[in-house]
Structures are given as C-alpha cells and as structure tokens.
Amino acid sequence: CDNLSIQNTLQGKRVIVTAGGTREAVDPVRYLGNRSSGKMGIAIADEFAKAGAQVGLVVGNINIAVPNNELIKIYQVSSTEDMLNQVEQLFDTCDCLVMAAAPADYKIKNNFKQKIKKKPGQKDLILELTQTPDILKTMGKRKNQQIVVGFAAETENLLANAQAKLERKHADMIVANDVSAGVFGSDKNQVYILQTDLEPVSWPEMTKKEIAKRLVSLIIEKMK
Ligand code: CTP
Ligand code: CA
Numbered sequence: 354c355d356n357l358s359i360q361n362t363l364q365g366k367r368v369i370v371t372a373g374g375t376r377e378a379v380d381p382v383r384y385l386g387n388r389s390s391g392k393m394g395i396a397i398a399d400e401f402a403k404a405g406a407q408v409g410l411v412v413g414n415i416n417i418a419v420p421n422n423e424l425i426k427i428y429q430v431s432s433t434e435d436m437l438n439q440v441e442q443l444f445d446t447c448d449c450l451v452m453a454a455a456p457a458d459y460k461i462k463n464n465f466k467q468k469i470k471k472k473p474g475q476k477d478l479i480l481e482l483t484q485t486p487d488i489l490k491t492m493g494k495r496k497n498q499q500i501v502v503g504f505a506a507e508t509e510n511l512l513a514n515a516q517a518k519l520e521r522k523h524a525d526m527i528v529a530n531d532v533s534a535g536v537f538g539s540d541k542n543q544v545y546i547l548q549t550d551l552e553p554v555s556w557p558e559m560t561k562k563e564i565a566k567r568l569v570s571l572i573i574e575k576m577k
Contacts, residue, residue, distance in 0.1 A: 362573055363406035367447040369440060370398040370408060371454035371488070373415035375433045379480065380465035387455050388537040391415025393504075394453030396565035398425055404569060409443045411436055413454055433457050433485035440488055449500040449572060452489045460485050493523030500575050502568075505529040505547075512545060512553055519547050525575065528568065529553075546571070 372394020376384040391412060398410045402424040411428045412419060413436060419427050428443075430436045433456040444450065459482035469478070489503040503524045505515035508531065515529035527547040543558040546568075556567065 359404045359570065359573065361405040363401065363404040363576075366406045366449070366576065367443075368401050368406045368408050368449040368451065369411060369443050369447050370394050370401065370451045371411045371413075371436060371440065371456075372398065373413040374455040375413040375431065375436055375457045375485075377432055377457045377460035377485070378464055379461050380467065380469045382468050385457055385459070385461070385482075386414060387457060389413075389415075389455035390417060390537055391454075392417055392540070393542070393561045393565070394451070395420060396562045397451055397453055397568060399562075400565045400569040404573060406448075409447070411439050411443075411454070413456070432460065433488065434460075437486050437488045437491065440492060444492055444495065444499070447499060448576060449502070450489075450492055450496075451502045451568075451572075452492075453504055454488075455506065456488055457485055459483065487522065489524060490522040496523070500525050500572055502526045502528065502572065506532040508533040512547075515545065515547050516553070519549065525549060526571075528564075 373391035374387040374389035376386045378384050398408045399420055401408045402422045408425045410425050411430055413430055428439045430439050436456055462481040462483040493501050501524050503522055505518045505527050507514045511529055511531050515527050519527045529545040530542055540560050541558055542561055544556050544564060546554045
C-alpha cells in the first residue's frame, strides 16, 4: 500500500515547512495580512511526518488546526522578518525547505508606536510601505545540500512568472498556482511543477492533501 511504501523513507531527515500568512504591524492594534489559510503547508508537513522526517513547521497566521504529531515541531511566528529568523535558525541542519507560507511582501515603513487616530477633517490616510526580506531567495542563495522548494501565486502569466521565480530565488522546484479563482481556504487546487532544467508539468486538479502527497514523493526522489 502507498502509505506503507513511504513510511520511514525520510527517517533521520530534517525538513522545514512554512505555512500561513505573516502579519505586519501597522500600529499597536492593526496589521497588514493576507488570505492564506495554511492548508497547503500543513498538508505538506503531515506528509513529511508520514514519511518519517522530523518536521519544523514554521507557521504564521493560519485558520485551521496545527497537527499534533511527535515528528512535527511548531514554531509560531508573526511577521515576515520573524519567519526569516526562525527559518535561518533551522536551515543549516535541514535537508529540505518548503516555503508554502504567504509572507507579507511589504511592511509599514515607520511602524506607529501609538494607535493611529482619526483626524477631524482629514479623510485620507497615506501609509508608506517598504519591502520585507525574501525568505526563499535568502535561503536559495545559502543552500548547500538542501532541496529548496517554493510556491508561486499568480493571477496572470502563470508559467512565465513562476519560471522567473525559480531562477531568481535559486529554488530547485516551484509549485505554481493561479490564485485568481478561490484557492484561498479551498480544499482543492490545480498546480504546475517547475524544476530546474525540466519542462513544467501540469498536475490535474486535486485536493491539497493529494498535492502534498505527490509533492513529498517527488521531493523524496530528489533527495535520494
Ligand atoms: N516568499 C518568501 N519571502 C517573501 C515573499 C515570498 O520566501 N518575502 C516565498 C513564498 O513563500 C513562495 C515564493 O516566495 O514560496 C513566491 O511567493 P510569491 O508571493 O508568489 O512571489 P513573490 O516573490 O513575493 O513576488 P510577487 O508577490 O511580487 O509575485
Ligand atoms: Ca508575494
């Protein structure tokens, strides 16, 4: 049976999976966030644990339960910078990183120490944003033996944009998906797999759990 065949294949291996969206503080009561549910990342963490790997699951904001599994250690983080710091701490001794999280791309340039108050007579509020660090790219540049896998969330030019991310971020694999139509929080998705020196492969629509299973099998092949 399928499950038995992958059991223990990753025993002694360490993987990092990130899941969910990060939040960037605006002021003491507000944040910038995104619609990531964490479902995909958590399904991947579960599959790695089934294969016997030790999983560091770095989670931002998620709206499903975190797994309760001896092989999965949860690291809760808030902002993109927090996520980067946590991933950096785990990276050198890991065999694989899967960035399924949706880190916020921008943070407030000058984080407000006090709650922003409405000013009488002032209808508009302009917030200045600045880019957060790119975790996948940072780790892609640093990798030695690690397999580094990222996602690409696109609403247009899916394959071209995903291919550019594969190269720019020094990733070994990119899972590309079109996020224009109800992917967030959904149980299903349709993805393309891009790998260095290979043509993109289209996977039929399937559940996120099925995608996780196929993805982990593919990563196991690459780790051999
Ligand atoms: N990612 C990351 N750090 C960031 C932003 C994204 O590590 N600050 C990772 C995501 O986890 C994902 C991959 O990079 O694995 C691609 O994320 P995506 O949002 O599709 O692309 P970006 O590089 O952020 O570019 P853009 O949002 O402009 O398309
Ligand atoms: Ca982004």
